[in-house]
Amino acid sequence: MAGRAASTARRARLGAELRKLRERAGMTTTQAAGLLGTSSGQLSNIEVARFGVSADRVRVAAHAYSCTDQALIDALVAMTGDRKRGWWEEYREILPPKLLDLAEIEHHGTALHAAYSMHIPGLLQTVDHAREIYRQAVPELSPPEIEHRVSYRVKRQEVLYRTHPAPYRAVLHEAALRMTFGGPDVVRGQLQHLLRMSELPHATIRVIPFAATRYPGSGQSVYYVRGPVPALDTAQLDQLHGPVFIDAEAQLAQYRLLLERLDDTALNVERSRELIHKVVQCR
Template sequence: MATRRNPTARQVRLGTELRRLRDAAGLKATEAATLLGASSVQMSQIESGIAGVSEERVRRLAANYACTDDELIGALVGMATDRTQGWWEAYRGVLPASFLNLSELDHHATFRHDVAVIHIPGLLQTESYARALFSYMHPELPESELEPRVSHRMKRKVVIEGAAPIPYKTVIHEAALRIRVTGRVDYRAQLARVLEMSEADHVTVRVIPFELDSFAGAGSTMVHLGGAVPRLDTVVRDAPHGTAFVDSEAQLEHFRKLFRRVEEVSLAPEKSRDVIHQLARES
């Protein structure tokens, strides 16, 4: 059983879910290892994502843990046997692992929900907007490191612009639409980009206007990615130490409710487009 030096977030998640099943069954790691015919070290490596696990072993573990959720088991088997070498692999060793992990999660997502308060969501950004944003946030980056970040962000659009786009909902605060990260011409192009994508059948864009009373959700920025089953959803948030991937059921349910609350107070898609058209005229 080969081990990995740097498991991806998806590989770590598989191990985490297997550990959660074991915990729910009330078994210790050593007991589970014995039932699997493995050593305690191997069991630890599987549950940390350092070591891969076969379909047969996933199913044996699920049986030992008395898990009868066939959809969940099937999804875990899919994660264990997936050998996708996506476009993001070209950036391995070039960009931080969090960039690649997000791309991989996007690739496997069944839907994506964004809440953006300060900046336009990444999937809707133009190249000039993304470049200006990265340049400001990381002024120390040389061109050789800045450009891969920009090109990577542009390629991520495949999840909503490619041959098999996923359902995408985003709630954008008016502040993010008004802040001119770029110059006037590029700013207009950015608004046009948001409007263009808002017309797609699989995309829903809603705006939270400044005039909304009693909105205390300025800290609601998040990305919610749908898993093969709801239990395997992931919420991505920016944190002081870097990108945080949230996956505990209690936290996921909190963010599901948070998205619904933000969505409920936002403008309908038609009125949201009216707001963006007005901003474009004013620019």
């Protein structure tokens, strides 16, 4: 068994998935521990991410739990091997842990899909736009806290510029384009940045116009990170107290359907770019 180490989003998800497999097999921790040659306490510590777990132990557990989904097993095994510290660890004592979890989940995502109604997604924000957003945070952030969060947001954006970036899709409502955070200069710079980002080969930015006759989800914003298999996807929602992560299969299916319907509602890429250009010209 791997030793105790700081819990991470990836380790927490691995433990949670092993717990799901055990529960689907109808086993208690005591029953499962007997099959795995460990104690119920140690198994519980793995499932709540206090302890790491080896690749071999994951394979043994999958067999004991009668899991036949080889793609899922392989993905879980792969999650045991990456123990390098990510860049987000620099912020471990500075920012809320949930923000670090978001960066880690995003870093390992195989595809990224954002749908926002009133805001520009974090990965597409300029420094000036991000700073203005954080200045309006509730509760109020101190100037150093604002700068730490802006720095963190910029570091997150590197996921779009790495050697093999994951495909990125964003669906924005026209309302997000017309918000005036920071004043005309900031808004103009943000919209021009959106146009530049839309030219990246792996990025797709589309807009739902005010003229659309429907808006699935009634304005629900969601950031969806795909994993190596659908069972390891994550949906992230913004709340006043911080990010909320969803990994229950039934809920993930609902958010996938929502994103599909938003895609169907949005303008195509070229018409979306035309609309963004039009809004820029109004600034």
